[in-house]
Amino acid sequence: MVSSKFSAAAVALAAARLAVAQTHTLCSPMKKDCPDVPAFGNGEHVIDFTKGSSDEFVLAAGTTLTYDGPKGAVFTISKEGNAPTISSNKFLMFGSVEVITQAAFGAGIVTSVVLQADDLDEIDWEWIGNDYKQVQTNYFSKGDDSTFDRGGYHNVANPQTTFNNYTIDWTKDYVRWYINGAQVRELKYADAKGGKTFPQSPCQVKIGTWIAGRKDAPKGTVEWAGGYTDFAQGPFLAYYQTVKVRDYQKGESGAKAYHYGDRSGTWESVQVLKDGSSTGPKPSSSGTVAPSSSSSAPTSSDAPTSSATTLQPTPSPSNTGVPGGANNNTSTGGPRPTGTGANPANPGQSAPPSAGVRSAVSFAGLAAAVFLSSLLL
Ligand SMILES: *[C@@H]1O[C@H](CO)[C@@H](O)[C@H](O)[C@H]1NC(C)=O
């Protein structure tokens, strides 16, 4: 029993990882030749959710967003299995990403803004729903979450009741995190194991809210996330007013797509494809891959085998978010940070910082756990 349950879980976990990666493509560029990915390219891309939905983002299965005027897009968690998540259609190859956001309340509720590559390089912001004083930053290289020395904690007052400007500036030399214009962290290329673990593949912008305080979650994860989630305190709402993206295009301009030149996972190997040209030496019968075709959705030839497809967890109807109208109440309904520090339910504050770092999970890992949980329920 135990072993069959374990293997079912392992299969589900693998499938969930696929499902996460699949928001754009199932292709893992360090394992096989992958299609080129579309680039944000020139200019500042301003996604203004105070004006409603944006076609720059794709909603994950089961995700329903609502829009609340000047508060912008609303990500709602009201019950077990909710995990509203969106991903940008396009990728940046170094660049800046600014979000003006108000995180969700709630023990065990994690609000995440993540730059994530198809090879699972990752640059994160994460807010724990009952940590009223801090935001966490993190980074991952090629999905490796086996060490726990990358996380950071940064002061920000009441992120669950105030909108703040959280900006990531990412170049080949550094990642800098800013809160309201003040730099709170810098990761230098050289400081990431000599660059080996520095995030350096084209990234999508992924935004999501997760339940890490699930009954079945590992203890460490629950502790990291501020305890078990009490849904009676919900719904738990995260808001996004704007997202602004600048794609540094690996120092070039006019990027239409990014081409994985080899399977090294290094930034040097990524090639910038521009209008009407292909720098990609990827061999094909016609010699090169045209960026125009490659910048569209991945073709079925890049899709996983049918057996992998059948492993994808299908969100049950109960996971598809709340019906419209349930979000009319712009109050979060959750316990309010008082600003006096008197809130008793604040494990995020009392836990030693190392506990959080030790238990932090990558966006992919967290998403996988969420899907796994909904499967086993
Ligand atoms: C947000 O912060 C970034 C980084 O400091 C800054 O460049 C940008 O102008 C800020 N945005 C707003 C709307 O203040």
Ligand SMILES: *[C@@H]1O[C@H](CO)[C@@H](O)[C@H](O)[C@H]1NC(C)=O
């Ligand atoms: C939402 O709230 C507003 C103002 O409180 C009210 O006028 C409106 O009827 C409500 N809508 C729904 C669907 O409950």
Ligand SMILES: *[C@@H]1O[C@H](CO)[C@@H](O)[C@H](O)[C@H]1NC(C)=O
């Ligand atoms: C909105 O939510 C708050 C907090 O749960 C609650 O006190 C209030 O009654 C709700 N308002 C409406 C109109 O449902």
